Amino acid sequence: MIGIENLHRVLKRHIWDVHLNAASRWKAVPLRSARICYAVIRDLANGQLTLRATSLVYTTLLALVPLLAVSFSVLKGFGVHNQIEPLLLNFLKPLGDNGLELSGRIIGFVNNMKVKVLGYLGLGLLMYTVTSMIQKMESAFNYIWHVRQSRPFAQRFSGYLSVILIGPVLVFSALGVTASLMSTGMVRKLLAMEPFGGLLIAATKLLPYLLTIVAFAITYSLVPNTRVRPDAALIGALVSGVLWEATGWAFASFVVKSTQYTAIYSGFAIVITFMIWLYLSWLILLVGASVAFYYQQPEIFQTDAREMRLANRQVERLALLVMQLIGWNYYHERPPWTLTGLAKRLQVPWEVLGPVAEALERHGLLTQTAAEPPTYLPARPLDATEVIEVLRAVRQDQGDSLFVNGGIPGEDAVQDVVEEVDEAMAATLRGQTLKELSLAMPAPSESERVL
Numbered sequence: 393m394i395g396i397e398n399l400h401r402v403l404k405r406h407i408w409d410v411h412l413n414a415a416s417r418w419k420a421v422p423l424r425s426a427r428i429c430y431a432v433i434r435d436l437a438n439g440q441l442t443l444r445a446t447s448l449v450y451t452t453l454l455a456l457v458p459l460l461a462v463s464f465s466v467l468k469g470f471g472v473h474n475q476i477e478p479l480l481l482n483f484l485k486p487l488g489d490n491g492l493e494l495s496g497r498i499i500g501f502v503n504n505m506k507v508k509v510l511g512y513l514g515l516g517l518l519m520y521t522v523t524s525m526i527q528k529m530e531s532a533f534n535y536i537w538h539v540r541q542s543r544p545f546a547q548r549f550s551g552y553l554s555v556i557l558i559g560p561v562l563v564f565s566a567l568g569v570t571a572s573l574m575s576t577g578m579v580r581k582l583l584a585m586e587p588f589g590g591l592l593i594a595a596t597k598l599l600p601y602l603l604t605i606v607a608f609a610i611t612y613s614l615v616p617n618t619r620v621r622p623d624a625a626l627i628g629a630l631v632s633g634v635l636w637e638a639t640g641w642a643f644a645s646f647v648v649k650s651t652q653y654t655a656i657y658s659g660f661a662i663v664i665t666f667m668i669w670l671y672l673s674w675l676i677l678l679v680g681a682s683v684a685f686y687y688q689q690p691e692i693f694q695t696d697a698r699e700m701r702l703a704n705r706q707v708e709r710l711a712l713l714v715m716q717l718i719g720w721n722y723y724h725e726r727p728p729w730t731l732t733g734l735a736k737r738l739q740v741p742w743e744v745l746g747p748v749a750e751a752l753e754r755h756g757l758l759t760q761t762a763a764e765p766p767t768y769l770p771a772r773p774l775d776a777t778e779v780i781e782v783l784r785a786v787r788q789d790q791g792d793s794l795f796v797n798g799g800i801p802g803e804d805a806v807q808d809v810v811e812e813v814d815e816a817m818a819a820t821l822r823g824q825t826l827k828e829l830s831l832a833m834p835a836p837s838e839s840e841r842v843l
Contacts, residue, residue: 427686427690431682432679435536435682436679440535441675441678441679441682444528444532444678445532445675446671447532448525448528448529449667449670449671449674451524451528452525452674453667453670454521455522456498458522459522460480477499480499484669485640485644486639486644487643487644487665487669488647490647490665494662494666529615530542530543530616533612533615533616533678534618536685537617537620537685538742538746539617539618539742604633604636605629605633607629608628608629609629610625612625613625618732618765619765624684624685624687627684627687628685629684631680632676632677632679632683635679636676639672643669643672647665689741689742707786708782710738710744710745711748711752711783711785711786712783714745714752715752715757715758715770715774715782717737717833718758718768719774719829719831720830720831720833723774723830729767729768730768731749731765731768734749749768751789752782752785752786753771755781755785755788755789757771757772757777757782757785758770759771770826775825776825778821779821779824779829780817780818780821780822782826
């Protein structure tokens with residue numbers, strides 16, 4: 393216990409107590425990397441990432457054959473359906489000979505699936521199974537990115553169909569274009585010339601790794617219901633790509649050396665190793681998403697916002713600051729704030745600020761626009777809205793969330809003291825409007841005008 397406490401004290405002094413803005417670049421980069429590693433390991437230790445990876449394994453087992461069947465049907469129209477098996481073999485390569493056998497069985501199931509025999513109900517269940525896997529993946533990514541709201545149903549449905557129907561066509565088209573380019577006369581001449589030939593061969597060997605990283609980066613950019621910066625998606629994709637290749641090599645070595653499992657589990661050994669590889673694959677994908685999140689949102693390093701609770705005074709202060717910032721932009725004709733911009737400006741996590749903004753919406757003080765991402769505007773004239781109404785809104789919202797059976801019983805004398813405090817505060821703030829509060833704020837600097 394003493395050793396752990398000393399280690400925590402050393403880490404705090406050398407990693408957390410150092411201000412990155414004041415540190416030099418050669419020192420800030422490793423410090424930031426160490427903080428990201430700590431935050432990701434903390435999330436893994438909490439168990440939520442592993443739990444969601446396990447859930448995705450179960451969904452994948454149900455959706456794998458229907459997903460390949462839909463992709464097979466789409467690609468068959470383009471004459472490239474035979475490319476599914478090599479791609480599946482590449483994914484299952486860490487399983488060794490078991491991967492070859494499992495790939496053959498899966499492709500056999502796909503070939504035996506007849507859409508005409510399924511009927512409308514079966515086709516609907518097939519599409520539901522496929523979309524449920526993408527929905528669970530989006531839910532896991534939204535959890536990592538602290539996003540409270542999912543996409544609207546129509547947007548999700550159209551996005552899922554695009555991934556299912558158009559995604560395979562784009563992937564195999566890119567592979568086909570690459571193969572065509574490699575077979576052109578110009579490329580053949582370059583292959584015969586040194587050092588261009590060696591460089592092209594090396595680039596060809598690196599191409600699968602590059603495609604894996606690009607696929608991860610696109611996933612991290614499009615799946616979460618929030619704006620992900622390209623650099624954050626790329627950093628997460630690089631980490632997950634390296635982990636993917638390293639884990640694949642280690643897992644292949646494990647499969648080769650674990651022949652005793654085949655003797656114990658017999659025919660189930662293939663299924664068990666496949667499930668383990670699926671679990672590791674999903675976990676790597678989620679770890680990369682977590683790295684991308686902490687790279688883009690460094691203000692959440694030291695705290696787990698999902699477990700963070702604010703005192704009543706802090707909630708009231710946040711609510712007033714939110715209304716002041718939104719009001720200042722409104723009166724100075726600045727672009728309206730997003731939740732991300734407000735969180736960065738106030739240096740608080742989304743999970744903390746989100747409930748405050750929702751409380752102000754519920755009580756008619758704020759409204760969201762239909763923009764993507766949504767922005768906030770005053771829901772009523774600020775020159776006719778008093779400051780005390782903001783405080784009452786968040787206080788009432790906290791009370792409603794804590795008690796549902798009439799609140800706390802108490803003596804009359806205690807109730808009189810509470811009412812006197814409320815009356816004194818209302819008398820002090822009487823007549824002070826949100827417009828006055830907003831215009832009292834000094835103009836923010838350019839670095840603070842983050843939307």
